[in-house]
Amino acid sequence: MNPNFNLWVIPVLALTGAAINGLFGRRFPKQVVAAVGLLFTGAAFLWAARVALAVFSGSVLLPHTELLASWIRSGSFHADFAFYLDQLSMVMLLVVTGVGFLIHVYSVGYMWEEGGFYRYFSYLNLFMFFMLTLVLANNYLLMFIGWEGVGLASYLLIGFFFLRDSAAAAGKKAFITNRIGDFGFLIALFLLIQKFGSLDFTTVAEGVGKLPTEAGFGLLTAVGIFLMVGACGKSAQIPLYVWLPDAMEGPTPVSALIHAATMVTAGVYMVARSHVIFDKAPLALAVVAIIGTLTAFFAATIGITQTDIKRVLAYSTVSQLGYMFMACGAAAYAAGVFHLMTHAFFKGLLFLGSGSVIHALSGEQDMRNMGGLRKKIPWTFAVMTAGTVAIAGIPPFAGFWSKDEILWQVYSHGPKILWALGLLTAFITSFYMFRLWFMTFFGEYRGKLESGDHGHGDAHGHGHGHGGIHESPMIMIVPLVILALLSIGGGFIKAPEFLAPVFATGSVHVEAGHGEGAAKVEGAVTEAPESKSTEYWLMGFSVGAGGLGLLLAYLLYHRRPELPGRIADGISGLYRTVASKYYVDEIYNWMLIAPLIDVSRRWLWRGVDQGGIDTVVNDGAIGAREVGEIARHMQSGNLRSYAGWLAAGAAVVVAYMVWLGVR
Amino acid sequence: MLHLLLFLIFGAICVAGAVNLLVQRHPIQSALSLIVVMAALAGEYLLLGAEFVAAVQVIVYAGAIMVLFVFVIMLLNAAEEEHTAGSRVAMILGVPGVTVLGLLVAWMVVQHSNSPSVSPAALYADPTTHGAPATIGTLLFSEFLLPFEITSVLILIAIMGAVVLAQKPQHGKEEK
Amino acid sequence: MIPLSYYLVLSAILFACGVTGFLIKRNIITIFMSIELMLNGVNLSFVAFAAQWHALSGQVFVFFVMVVAAAEAAVGLAIIISVYRTRETLNVDRVNLLKL
Numbered sequence: 051m052n053p054n055f056n057l058w059v060i061p062v063l064a065l066t067g068a069a070i071n072g073l074f075g076r077r078f079p080k081q082v083v084a085a086v087g088l089l090f091t092g093a094a095f096l097w098a099a100r101v102a103l104a105v106f107s108g109s110v111l112l113p114h115t116e117l118l119a120s121w122i123r124s125g126s127f128h129a130d131f132a133f134y135l136d137q138l139s140m141v142m143l144l145v146v147t148g149v150g151f152l153i154h155v156y157s158v159g160y161m162w163e164e165g166g167f168y169r170y171f172s173y174l175n176l177f178m179f180f181m182l183t184l185v186l187a188n189n190y191l192l193m194f195i196g197w198e199g200v201g202l203a204s205y206l207l208i209g210f211f212f213l214r215d216s217a218a219a220a221g222k223k224a225f226i227t228n229r230i231g232d233f234g235f236l237i238a239l240f241l242l243i244q245k246f247g248s249l250d251f252t253t254v255a256e257g258v259g260k261l262p263t264e265a266g267f268g269l270l271t272a273v274g275i276f277l278m279v280g281a282c283g284k285s286a287q288i289p290l291y292v293w294l295p296d297a298m299e300g301p302t303p304v305s306a307l308i309h310a311a312t313m314v315t316a317g318v319y320m321v322a323r324s325h326v327i328f329d330k331a332p333l334a335l336a337v338v339a340i341i342g343t344l345t346a347f348f349a350a351t352i353g354i355t356q357t358d359i360k361r362v363l364a365y366s367t368v369s370q371l372g373y374m375f376m377a378c379g380a381a382a383y384a385a386g387v388f389h390l391m392t393h394a395f396f397k398g399l400l401f402l403g404s405g406s407v408i409h410a411l412s413g414e415q416d417m418r419n420m421g422g423l424r425k426k427i428p429w430t431f432a433v434m435t436a437g438t439v440a441i442a443g444i445p446p447f448a449g450f451w452s453k454d455e456i457l458w459q460v461y462s463h464g465p466k467i468l469w470a471l472g473l474l475t476a477f478i479t480s481f482y483m484f485r486l487w488f489m490t491f492f493g494e495y496r497g498k499l500e501s502g503d504h505g506h507g508d509a510h511g512h513g514h515g516h517g518g519i520h521e522s523p524m525i526m527i528v529p530l531v532i533l534a535l536l537s538i539g540g541g542f543i544k545a546p547e548f549l550a551p552v553f554a555t556g557s558v559h560v561e562a563g564h565g566e567g568a569a570k571v572e573g574a575v576t577e578a579p580e581s582k583s584t585e586y587w588l589m590g591f592s593v594g595a596g597g598l599g600l601l602l603a604y605l606l607y608h609r610r611p612e613l614p615g616r617i618a619d620g621i622s623g624l625y626r627t628v629a630s631k632y633y634v635d636e637i638y639n640w641m642l643i644a645p646l647i648d649v650s651r652r653w654l655w656r657g658v659d660q661g662g663i664d665t666v667v668n669d670g671a672i673g674a675r676e677v678g679e680i681a682r683h684m685q686s687g688n689l690r691s692y693a694g695w696l697a698a699g700a701a702v703v704v705a706y707m708v709w710l711g712v713r
Numbered sequence: 714m715l716h717l718l719l720f721l722i723f724g725a726i727c728v729a730g731a732v733n734l735l736v737q738r739h740p741i742q743s744a745l746s747l748i749v750v751m752a753a754l755a756g757e758y759l760l761l762g763a764e765f766v767a768a769v770q771v772i773v774y775a776g777a778i779m780v781l782f783v784f785v786i787m788l789l790n791a792a793e794e795e796h797t798a799g800s801r802v803a804m805i806l807g808v809p810g811v812t813v814l815g816l817l818v819a820w821m822v823v824q825h826s827n828s829p830s831v832s833p834a835a836l837y838a839d840p841t842t843h844g845a846p847a848t849i850g851t852l853l854f855s856e857f858l859l860p861f862e863i864t865s866v867l868i869l870i871a872i873m874g875a876v877v878l879a880q881k882p883q884h885g886k887e888e889k
Numbered sequence: 890m891i892p893l894s895y896y897l898v899l900s901a902i903l904f905a906c907g908v909t910g911f912l913i914k915r916n917i918i919t920i921f922m923s924i925e926l927m928l929n930g931v932n933l934s935f936v937a938f939a940a941q942w943h944a945l946s947g948q949v950f951v952f953f954v955m956v957v958a959a960a961e962a963a964v965g966l967a968i969i970i971s972v973y974r975t976r977e978t979l980n981v982d983r984v985n986l987l988k989l
Contacts, residue, residue: 686985687985687986688981688982688985689920689981689982689984689985690912690915690981690982693911693912694805694810694912697808697810697811697814697908697911697912698810700810700811700814701810701811701813701814701817702810704814704817704818705813705814705817708817708821711821716890716891717890717891720891720895720896724895724899727899727903728899728902728903728906731902731903731906731907731910731926732906734906734910734919734922734923734926735906735909735910735913735914740916740918740919740922743914743919743922744918744922747922747925747926750903750926750929751929754929754932754933757896757899757933757936758933758936760891761896761936761937761939761940762940763936763939763940763948763951765948765952766932766936766948766951766952769952769955770932770955773955773959774925774929774955774958774959777959778925778958778959778962781962781963781966782918782921782922782925782962782966785918785966785969785970786918788970789918789969789970789973789979791916791918791979808909808912808913811905811908811909811912812905812909814905814908815901815902815904815905815908818897818901818904819897819898819901819902822894822897822898822901823894823898829892829893829941830890830891830892830893831890831891831893831940831941832890832891836940839943841943841944841945842939842940842943842945844939844945844948848945849945849948849949849952852945852946852949853949853952856946856949857946857949857953860953861953864953864956864957864960867956867957867960868956868959868960870960871959871960871961871963871964872963874963874964874967875963875964875966875967876967877967878964878967878968878970878971879966879967879970879971882974
């Protein structure tokens with residue numbers, strides 16, 4: 051029997067931290083707020099690590115379910131507060147708590163000068179609570195609570211500087227776009243309840259197992275497509291990705307944690323968790339793969355043209371998420387989750403590093419005003435280099451292993467066109483990342499800050515006045531270094547093998563004693579020996595794509611920096627379209643938002659609300675007032691009129707009684 | 714026969730006094746008419762065998778209360794009534810209303826009265842209708858003791874109230 | 890031999906006169922006196938019924954009514970004096986500060 055790990059403690063620790071900081075943080079000094087935030091997140095990480103050690107030692111039979119309390123018992127439908135531990139949730143748990151803790155530490159330094167310090171940590175802990183609930187849930191309903199909750203936390207944190215209109219608008223955009231995805235998710239849940247009568251993962255898996263694979267469009271395909279709609283909203287895929295670039299209005303550590311490492315990966319996690327459904331619905335899988343690949347390519351092309359350092363990383367995130375969905379679409383869920391893990395490391399690192407750059411430049415985010423920073427902020431430069439090389443897919447850094455695994459799986463199990471697009475996207479990824487690297491750290495400094503000058507950036511209020519360009523404090527550097535080490539060495543974690551038992555189409559149990567490492571399970575994705583050489587060729591292509599990107603970026607942004615401008619002028623129409631993000635926001639605005647606002651304004655506001663409801667209420671009040679006006683005349687202050695009324699009333703009463711008596 | 718005549722005389726005086734109260738313009742004349750009404754009513758009470766009540770009527774009502782009224786009229790130098798705009802409600806609703814009231818009651822009484830005719834002699838002979846002071850006194854101090862005591866308290870309160878309300882303004886409020 | 894209903898009719902007439910006086914007179918003191926007239930009318934009917942029903946409690950009640958009327962007259966006149974002091978008039982139509 052498995053020991054009881056009390057898994058529920060992990061999310062509740064984060065919730066406790068959020069509650070303490072939220073309710074009392076205003077009166078605490080900043081040190082106490084930071085201590086509370088770090089303490090509870092760290093405790094959650096340690097608890098998760100303890101569980102992980104038990105799992106890795108092989109003494110735990112997975113999957114392992116723990117019931118905390120019963121929740122909904124309605125007829126034959128049950129949903130409970132229960133937690134589910136298997137290899138997949140183990141990986142997610144470690145990533146969320148580990149990377150989350152590092153980002154908390156970083157935030158203490160980054161947000162020290164900002165107002166609302168306690169609010170920030172409260173929201174961040176709240177986010178951790180919901181994300182951990184999402185990851186540990188054993189049924190779709192509890193997962194949906196976490197799903198919605200991380201959306202809420204994201205809204206609160208994107209709009210953290212809420213006095214800025216653009217930040218508040220970005221928060222709203224994120225939440226509303228997410229809601230559209232959630233609508234799809236809910237429809238999928240309704241279909242599941244209708245078909246299987248339950249939302250538990252195990253019950254659904256058993257039910258799905260009895261159904262045949264669908265050839266065309268069937269119930270499971272519908273469920274899969276609606277689940278994918280939900281994932282598109284949360285994980286920023288086409289057509290619901292538009293909120294992620296705007297979400298960069300939030301503080302940089304928020305972008306790192308929520309919009310790179312954890313929340314946006316919830317969609318990938320959900321698709322991986324629902325693999326039993328997708329395995330039986332090839333049409334839905336195809337949809338997932340196509341959306342993932344298109345998004346990866348599309349976002350990468352936009353990333354080339356962006357000048358805000360955080361925007362480049364945002365589009366890069368969208369693109370890398372596309373890779374993860376591409377992998378899931380080729381039924382290589384383990385590869386997708388592996389990329390999720392390495393992406394959390396290097397994208398988190400890149401965002402935090404860019405935060406360090408912004409901090410050093412007192413709020414400057416435009417790369418055109420950067421340059422030549424590598425001597426001035428050496429630590430930041432070192433870690434950013436590690437992150438950039440990792441994302442470009444250059445071995446032996448982490449990104450290479452996961453990205454190559456994906457490309458290999460897509461090549462073996464999917465249409466080759468998807469592989470080709472994926473390879474092209476790898477090239478473009480490397481190109482824009484090294485473009486960022488060169489523009490920020492090499493060449494001449496193009497900005498306005500002098501060493502020893504007081505810099506006041508934009509509305510961030512990052513001007514501390516300790517003089518120009520300065521390196522970040524140790525509290526920010528240490529997490530960066532840890533993430534850099536993970537980005538370098540993370541590829542050697544044998545995640546796909548560890549995760550394989552979850553996605554095997556056969557039995558899903560690992561006998562005690564096997565733990566991580568090779569599990570001989572039937573149906574696991576194996577490789578045929580003679581395709582090993584193909585695999586090496588493909589590996590070569592991936593590395594080559596990464597190297598080509600580096601070369602092109604070196605040429606255009608280091609050697610001949612005037613070239614990019616000339617090329618852009620040459621293809622100005624195309625360039626402007628791409629730089630304006632293909633006008634997608636404008637199209638959405640024209641197609642959906644403007645008509646909706648118009649209907650709201652004309653019909654619902656003026657018509658129903660002002661015309662209908664207000665009129666009814668106001669007329670009621672006016673009526674009451676009119677009646678009062680008339681009745682007021684009785685209160686004339688004239689004694690004799692009162693007496694008159696009295697006498698008349700008495701006469702009426704007596705007459706009535708007489709009449710009664712006479713009858 | 715004699716008693717009916719006495720009743721009619723006293724009744725006529727009552728009504729005449731009441732109507733005079735309505736007709737007179739100066740309040741002092743209204744007050745004097747009221748005294749006349751009360752005196753006549755005392756006569757009526759005597760015809761009904763209520764000798765104690767009749768005496769109290771003259772002593773208390775006519776002798777004390779009306780004297781108080783006259784004092785106040787003289788204190789306040791009340792003058793003849795001036796003509797001001799009255800209340801339309803009182804005129805239109807009130808007066809007809811009360812006339813109707815009065816007529817109705819009267820008609821009712823006349824219609825449905827199978828009330829006996831009484832002669833004062835019979836009333837004085839019967840101890841249950843003869844309101845002798847001794848009888849009334851016994852009743853007051855046995856059956857009606859509580860209301861009796863409460864009315865004493867009531868009078869005390871009234872005295873205090875009257876004193877407070879009618880006193881001259883204090884020194885501090887002399888300047889107006 | 891006087892039918893008791895005669896007394897009741899007389900009482901009704903006195904009461905009606907009292908109410909009419911209350912309605913048509915403008916002097917506060919006169920209005921007050923009309924109230925006393927009403928009370929007297931009611932007293933008469935009490936005594937009449939006491940005679941009809943051989944219940945002396947009717948007369949005792951008259952006694953109490955007189956006590957209450959005395960108390961009421963005392964306080965009421967004190968109020969009238971107070972009103973006269975502040976408003977300088979005994980005309981009830983001028984005492985209309987409670988007008989809305």
